[in-house]
Amino acid sequence: MKTDSSPQLLPMLLIGAIGALILLLGFTLFLYYEPIDQQAGNTNARITGVYKYDLASGQKHGNSTVSFTSKDVPAAVVDWTSVPAGMEVGAHWFDDHGQVIGGVGPGAAPSLPTKPIPIDVDAETLIPPGVYVFVVERYSGGRSVQVLARSAIKVDEQ
Amino acid sequence: MTVIPVVPGAAPPPPPDSANPQHHAHSGYRTALAIVVGILVMLFIGSIVGTTIKSDVAIINLVGLVVVGFFAGGTYLLVIAFSLKDKAKRHRRVGIASIVLGIALLLWMLVVAALIANLNILGAIISIPTTGFAIWVLRHLNRNQHEPWRLVLAAFGWGGVVAVNIAIVLEGPFDRIFVAGLIPGPGQGLSGAWSAAVFEELPKGLAVVLLYLVMRKSFDDVVDGILYGAMVGLGFNFVEGLGYMAAHGIIGQFYVRQLLGLFTGHTTYTALIGAGLGVARQQNAAWKRLVAILSGFTAAVAAHFLWDAAAMTSFLPHTSNAALEVFVFLPLRVLLIDGPFTAMVLALLILGLRREGRILRTELNNEAGLGLGTVLPEEVEILANPRKRASWRRSEFSHFGWKGYRWLGRLQRAQLALAWERWHRANQDIDEPLEEEERLRQHILAIRAGGR
Numbered sequence: 001m002k003t004d005s006s007p008q009l010l011p012m013l014l015i016g017a018i019g020a021l022i023l024l025l026g027f028t029l030f031l032y033y034e035p036i037d038q039q040a041g042n043t044n045a046r047i048t049g050v051y052k053y054d055l056a057s058g059q060k061h062g063n064s065t066v067s068f069t070s071k072d073v074p075a076a077v078v079d080w081t082s083v084p085a086g087m088e089v090g091a092h093w094f095d096d097h098g099q100v101i102g103g104v105g106p107g108a109a110p111s112l113p114t115k116p117i118p119i120d121v122d123a124e125t126l127i128p129p130g131v132y133v134f135v136v137e138r139y140s141g142g143r144s145v146q147v148l149a150r151s152a153i154k155v156d157e158q
Numbered sequence: 159m160t161v162i163p164v165v166p167g168a169a170p171p172p173p174p175d176s177a178n179p180q181h182h183a184h185s186g187y188r189t190a191l192a193i194v195v196g197i198l199v200m201l202f203i204g205s206i207v208g209t210t211i212k213s214d215v216a217i218i219n220l221v222g223l224v225v226v227g228f229f230a231g232g233t234y235l236l237v238i239a240f241s242l243k244d245k246a247k248r249h250r251r252v253g254i255a256s257i258v259l260g261i262a263l264l265l266w267m268l269v270v271a272a273l274i275a276n277l278n279i280l281g282a283i284i285s286i287p288t289t290g291f292a293i294w295v296l297r298h299l300n301r302n303q304h305e306p307w308r309l310v311l312a313a314f315g316w317g318g319v320v321a322v323n324i325a326i327v328l329e330g331p332f333d334r335i336f337v338a339g340l341i342p343g344p345g346q347g348l349s350g351a352w353s354a355a356v357f358e359e360l361p362k363g364l365a366v367v368l369l370y371l372v373m374r375k376s377f378d379d380v381v382d383g384i385l386y387g388a389m390v391g392l393g394f395n396f397v398e399g400l401g402y403m404a405a406h407g408i409i410g411q412f413y414v415r416q417l418l419g420l421f422t423g424h425t426t427y428t429a430l431i432g433a434g435l436g437v438a439r440q441q442n443a444a445w446k447r448l449v450a451i452l453s454g455f456t457a458a459v460a461a462h463f464l465w466d467a468a469a470m471t472s473f474l475p476h477t478s479n480a481a482l483e484v485f486v487f488l489p490l491r492v493l494l495i496d497g498p499f500t501a502m503v504l505a506l507l508i509l510g511l512r513r514e515g516r517i518l519r520t521e522l523n524n525e526a527g528l529g530l531g532t533v534l535p536e537e538v539e540i541l542a543n544p545r546k547r548a549s550w551r552r553s554e555f556s557h558f559g560w561k562g563y564r565w566l567g568r569l570q571r572a573q574l575a576l577a578w579e580r581w582h583r584a585n586q587d588i589d590e591p592l593e594e595e596e597r598l599r600q601h602i603l604a605i606r607a608g609g610r
Contacts, residue, residue: 008380008509009446012437015430015502016453019460026348026463033345094342097472133342144341 035145045089045136045148046082050074053118060116066151069158070126075116076134076151083109083148088139093119096130106139129157190371193364194230197324225265229319232259233312237373240308262319281403281412288416289396292425296388299507300381301544302514303578304571309369309376313386316365317393317428324361325394329353347471355463358394362424363431363455365390370435374587378578380436380510383454384503387432391424398424410484418489422496423465429503430458436510461499468495511544518542521577521584532602533573541573565605572602 049064053075060075068074078091089112090105102120104112117134121127132153138146232255239251297310332353340346366387370377377386399415415423434454438447468474468491477483519542525533533541540546547570555563576598583595 007440007513008437008506009441009450011506011509012380012434012450012453015457015506016434016449019453019457022460022464023456026352026460026467030345030348030352033343033348034340097476098343098347098470099472100343135342137341144343147339147341 044082045091046079047134047136047149047151048077048079050076050134050151050153051116053116055118055121055123058115066153068127068153068155070129070155071158072155073118073121073127074132074134074153074155075118077114077116078112078136078149080109080112080114083136085110089136089148090139090144091117091134091136093117094133094135095128096132101132106137106142106144126158127155129155131155190368193368193371197226197320197361197364200324200327223323225262226320226323228258228262228265229315232256232262233315236308237312240306259315281400281408284408284412285396285399285403285416288420289392292392292420293389295421296385296392296425300385301511302381302518303378303574305376305382305385309373309386310389313365313369313389314393314396316368317362317390317395317424318397319393321358321361321365321390321394322397324364325358328357328360332357344471344473348467350470351463351466354466355459358424359427359431359455359458359462362387362390362394362428363458366428366432366435367451370439374439375582377436377439378582379440379514380433380506381514383432383434383436383439384429384507384510385432387435388421388425388429388503390432391426391428392420394428395419395424413484414488418492419496422492422500424462426496426500426503427458427462430454430461430499433503433506437506457499457502461496465491465495515542517581518574518577521580522573525576525580530599530603531606532576532599537573541570541577565609569602569605572598572605576602 050066051060051064051074052062052068053060053073055073060077074093076091076093080089083089085108087109088106089109090103090107091112092103092105093101095101102118104117119127119132132155134151134153135147136149137144138148235251235255235258239248239255242248242251293310293314297304297307333350337346337349337353340349366383369386370383376382395415399411402415403411419425431454434451434457437454438450441447441450474491475487477487519538522533522538522541523535526535526538540550551563551566551570554566558565576595579595579598583592
């Protein structure tokens with residue numbers, strides 16, 4: 001079909017341009033949520049462990065684990081002394097979709113609670129099966145900019 | 159366009175003796191070979207990286223490397239075998255190719271079984287009818303020239319076996335090293351969408367690129383590109399779907415991947431790559447070919463990225479009500495996110511089919527003008543139009559039954575093949591000798607003479 005000058009090139013170019021626009025928008029959004037210049041530094045935080053949590057008493061029990069059932073309430077303990085005192089930090093639980101489902105902060109490390117940080121859930125609700133991630137983050141300008149520690153757990157159906 | 163007069167009984171005119179006079183210097187095969195070597199090197203490096211970072215899929219990567227080797231060799235042998243004229247030789251080669259492909263298939267089944275420990279055979283069984291139906295529909299969309307089954311199925315197989323293997327090798331280490339280190343939330347979701355879009359479209363696209371480079375006679379234009387691209391995507395969708403069914407439940411994933419997303423999703427994404435290559439096939443200038451190919455790849459990656467970004471982030475509303483999510487939100491997302499890209503593919507397909515109709519009309523007219531009896535002047539308009547061809551076959555059926563229907567089908571296929579052969583020769587872009595054209599003429603005359 002080389003007898004025509006450039007068949008279907010224009011519509012194809014238009015489709016490619018729409019694609020390029022989408023990719024550009026996606027990349028800009030990515031840079032907004034993951035600013036490259038903010039992620040430097042060697043600071044790490046220490047997550048002591050993830051435990052089963054008793055909502056009534058507010059206490060953890062048993063040993064640290066990564067496997068839970070829907071009936072359990074997981075809670076993480078952070079050693080805040082592992083983080084520089086002046087640093088603005090926070091710690092949150094995230095579900096499969098990256099939604100925050102519990103946590104503390106942001107604030108200066110010494111001001112944050114040393115007690116277990118559970119997934120937000122009431123006594124009657126079961127936690128849906130899936131992978132949940134607990135992340136200690138550094139904040140800058142009110143936004144989470146760097147991961148200082150993370151711990152993943154798996155919740156299975158009971 | 160060059161019209162080559164052929165007089166019965168007279169020797170055919172000498173030059174050009176080939177549609178592609180420079181076929182010895184054909185660079186497509188060298189590029190294809192370089193791509194295959196590149197794929198193997200990529201798999202090897204990916205396997206080593208996977209092993210170094212103790213990726214779960216490291217062992218599968220290594221097995222995948224062997225599978226790719228067997229599948230590539232088997233496909234090559236099969237394609238070559240079917241091009242042999244000698245029946246005995248052809249059967250022998252097909253036998254050898256079948257054994258090689260059988261080994262690849264067996265190894266792949268083992269890989270899939272290892273990857274998805276609780277693989278449910280039921281998932282594969284219930285997906286075969288829907289995917290088979292999609293293959294049939296897509297092949298028949300190319301109404302002016304049905305592509306050979308061996309190439310259609312080879313494209314499907316490459317999508318399901320080779321592309322899936324490469325995607326596993328590339329995505330695993332990237333997600334482990336880069337994506338997993340990001341803050342959960344929109345940034346990580348977007349990054350995961352990038353990873354899936356780039357590392358899945360690249361290997362799928364390479365399969366279409368290989369067909370574009372090696373099977374030039376069967377890869378004419380945007381219509382062929384869309385067909386082969388869609389086939390690769392369909393193969394990928396089939397195998398990936400098995401994994402999702404095992405992990406997240408058969409019924410739900412069957413609904414998403416074999417009903418809602420059968421012609422959208424991967425099928426559409428890779429069809430966009432194929433469309434770009436098909437448009438490139440029609441261009442004279444190298445820069446235009448490059449622009450068309452890049453446009454196809456960009457559109458495919460963008461479409462895939464958009465779908466995954468919507469699934470991996472909370473930009474679009476999701477609901478915890480399962481029925482609402484499955485029957486309202488999910489179809490809406492398919493319609494609004496993948497739908498426009500599927501519409502783009504359909505628009506390109508319609509443009510391509512119309513153009514094919516014009517080409518057929520020109521070539522058939524020229525052939526009819528020779529007065530050889532291969533194409534009669536009154537047949538030109540019918541042959542150039544798929545609906546009129548079908549109507550003529552139906553009319554033949556009502557008068558002469560299946561025998562007449564099949565006879566006319568054979569005649570029309572041979573006449574169209576001759577028209578395409580003439581067009582290829584006019585463009586000097588295939589390696590067939592001139593005798594092939596004459597052989598087709600004799601074939602048509604024999605069908606006519608043989609009667610119903």
